Amino acid sequence: MCESDGGLVVARTPQFRVIRVVDGDEARRFPAFYRLIWNAHVAEFSDLPDTDRHACMDAVTEIERVLRSLLAPTKINLAALGNVVPHLHWHVIARFEWDSHFPAPVWAAPQRDEVAGGAAARLAQPLAAVDAAIAQALSCRC
């Protein structure tokens, strides 16, 4: 995945970077949509040595904790798919009962109209505050 990774970089460490998806339908429908991208070029989670795997999921868990703490989502969704881009990355998505697709996965058909004007306005905190909390949780300079 390229340097920009299609999003805003909110954290960067020697092992991985974290972006927030800011473009397109996904960002408008699911504003608290983060992606942890492993720096080394591996395709599958099991390609990582155990210590890296644990570090990777520890970071995913930190992102999840920040989202739960600041946004109180109905549910967190975690996924490592990579069918289109087979470079290890984890989707960490805050889902809300009012979002356009809930309870369906974000990749499925919508269940209702999108929030007029974008869903970000319904979040309990500005996304910049969430970005900053994630960066702090991962103790990095970006």
Add this chain to the structure above:
Amino acid sequence: MCESDGGLVVARTPQFRVIRVVDGDEARRFPAFYRLIWNAHVAEFSDLPDTDRHACMDAVTEIERVLRSLLAPTKINLAALGNVVPHLHWHVIARFEWDSHFPAPVWAAPQRDEVAGGAAARLAQPLAAVDAAIAQALSCRC
């Protein structure tokens, strides 16, 4: 989630059980579709203590390794969604470039016709052998 969990139990430990999805569209389209269900009633991955989180992902990784080793899938898909059933469970799915949805997620719209007669016949190994290898990898009696 109830005891049967909508699938065939292939492994059971004090911490979790692993089922293979055997009913409905999912099983016909994605025959190597496994689900690790955490026994304790927690909704989110970050609800687990660190040692349990690591044990959970170690087991998910073992399932992934068996699928890669026996079936050589195009890609492994991992996901913990739980929007409908907010009880921690991990989907571990072997995906193939010829499956009905690839490279889209299994929850998205199909990309092509399903394999006539069911996709299981295209796998390199019988599913019973995959089930047995997962049970052995997780060192359990089912």
